[in-house]
Amino acid sequence: MNLTNYHSHTSFCDGRAPMEDFVKEAVRQGFTSYGISSHAPLPFPTHWTMEKEDVAAYLEEFKNLKNEYKDKIELYISLEIDYLDEYNNPSADYFQNLPLDYRIGSVHLLNDDKGEIVDIDCSKENFKEKLEIHFNNDLKATVLTYYSKLMSMVELGGFDIVGHADKIAYNASFCQPGVTEEVWYQKAMKGLLALISEKGCMMEINTKAYHKLGVFYPDVPNFSLIKDLHIPVLVNSDSHYPELVNDGRAEALQALKAAGINTVMELVAGKWKEMPIFI
Numbered sequence: 001m002n003l004t005n006y007h008s009h010t011s012f013c014d015g016r017a018p019m020e021d022f023v024k025e026a027v028r029q030g031f032t033s034y035g036i037s038s039h040a041p042l043p044f045p046t047h048w049t050m051e052k053e054d055v056a057a058y059l060e061e062f063k064n065l066k067n068e069y070k071d072k073i074e075l076y077i078s079l080e081i082d083y084l085d086e087y088n089n090p091s092a093d094y095f096q097n098l099p100l101d102y103r104i105g106s107v108h109l110l111n112d113d114k115g116e117i118v119d120i121d122c123s124k125e126n127f128k129e130k131l132e133i134h135f136n137n138d139l140k141a142t143v144l145t146y147y148s149k150l151m152s153m154v155e156l157g158g159f160d161i162v163g164h165a166d167k168i169a170y171n172a173s174f175c176q177p178g179v180t181e182e183v184w185y186q187k188a189m190k191g192l193l194a195l196i197s198e199k200g201c202m203m204e205i206n207t208k209a210y211h212k213l214g215v216f217y218p219d220v221p222n223f224s225l226i227k228d229l230h231i232p233v234l235v236n237s238d239s240h241y242p243e244l245v246n247d248g249r250a251e252a253l254q255a256l257k258a259a260g261i262n263t264v265m266e267l268v269a270g271k272w273k274e275m276p277i278f279i
Contacts (some may be wrong), residue, residue, distance in 0.1 A: 001278055002253055004266045005245050006035035006078065007104060007163065007204060007236035012058045013039040014048035015240045023065055025242040027072045033267050034245070036062055037078035037104050040095065043088055044117075050079075059099065076101040076267055080163055083107050083153035084117075091158025101270070104204075106163030107149045110135075110142065120146070121167060124174035131175060139175050140184060143168055147188040154195050160272075162196055164206040164217035164238065180221075189218075190225065197229035202265050202272070205256065207248025208238035216252055223259035232274065234265040253279050 008022055009015035015022070019036055026034040038058060039049040050058060059077065066075040078100050081090040090105040108121040112134035120127060120142075135142045146168045154162065166189060172179050179185055196203055203226070206217040218226070226233060235252045239245045256264070256277060263274045 001030070002235070002249070002264055002266070002275065003029065003031040003246070004033045004035075004234070004264075005031065005237050005239065005249075006033075006076065006102065006161065006234060006267070007037050007080065007206065007238045008035060008245065009038055009080075009238070009240045010036060012054060013050050017242050019061055020065055021242045022239065022245060023069055023073070023075065025245050027069065029246055031073055031245070033074035033076065035076040035078050035101065035267070037080045040079040040081040042082060042084070046119075049082075055098070074267065074269070076270075078102050078104060080104040080106050081159060082109060083149055083156075084109060086152070086156070089153060089156055089158065091156045096158060101267070102161065102272075103159040104161045104163045105153050105159035107146060107153065110145055110149065120171070122171075124171045127171035128175050139172060139179065143172050143179070143185065144188060147192055150192055151195055154192070154199055154201060157199065157201075160202055161234065161236075162201050162203040164208075165192065165196070165203055166218045166222070167206070169217070169219065170209065170213060170215050189222065193218075193222065193225055193229055193231065197231050202232045202234060204234055204236040205252045206236055206238050207252050208240075208244075210248035210251055216248070216255070220255050220259070223256060223261060227259055227261050232263075232265045232272075233261065250279065253277050 010019040041052040042049050062077045081095050083089040090103050109117050118134045169180050235249050237247045265272050266275045
């Protein structure tokens, strides 16, 4: 029944419950496999990422849970790793040397013209305010910087899954309705998808915002190109609450099927496999 999720946060970062609560809920709902992917440490403290000193405890707790639940579900460990620059990104030796089952690469942060690091993964109102304060209210330049960072991340590699590839789309559309239909925006998104295809990365269809905002990341208008480019996809809920581990999954699978995408990637006995969509 395609009951898997490989993007999930716990109280080790900004998730709202201990790791075991997510595992218990996944077991209760009949998941075949489940991955924990807390926000990786950054070179500076934040309220939403792990600290380096907690990574050993994170891995140890997962090891214990994997053993405890081995007869009920396949469990996997990961990190969602931010691309900051050519030195701080998923390909860095530190992340490559951790004993992870897979890695998610994402962009949440941009630098403004003063060099300040700005978190753009925020509410639409907060994004609009930051656009004015940090980016001279230049939406096009900000969006293109976001896509440039994603392209650099994909070029460097070091990860398995591209996380919420066009997450800026919703906030950008709030600031300028219809912006995602503009030629320059379409060119940026198509360029990113083409590079993801070329590099052979998997890409998630992130369902975290579906029931709240009515969008996937990337959203349905991109599904036909994803199909044409033969990009392997998987459906992840990016859950921060145990009760949301399966949120939006059925709708995403239906939308993929409607676009002619008939398979998703799943971990089976530690190997990524292409599995038919059952809806």
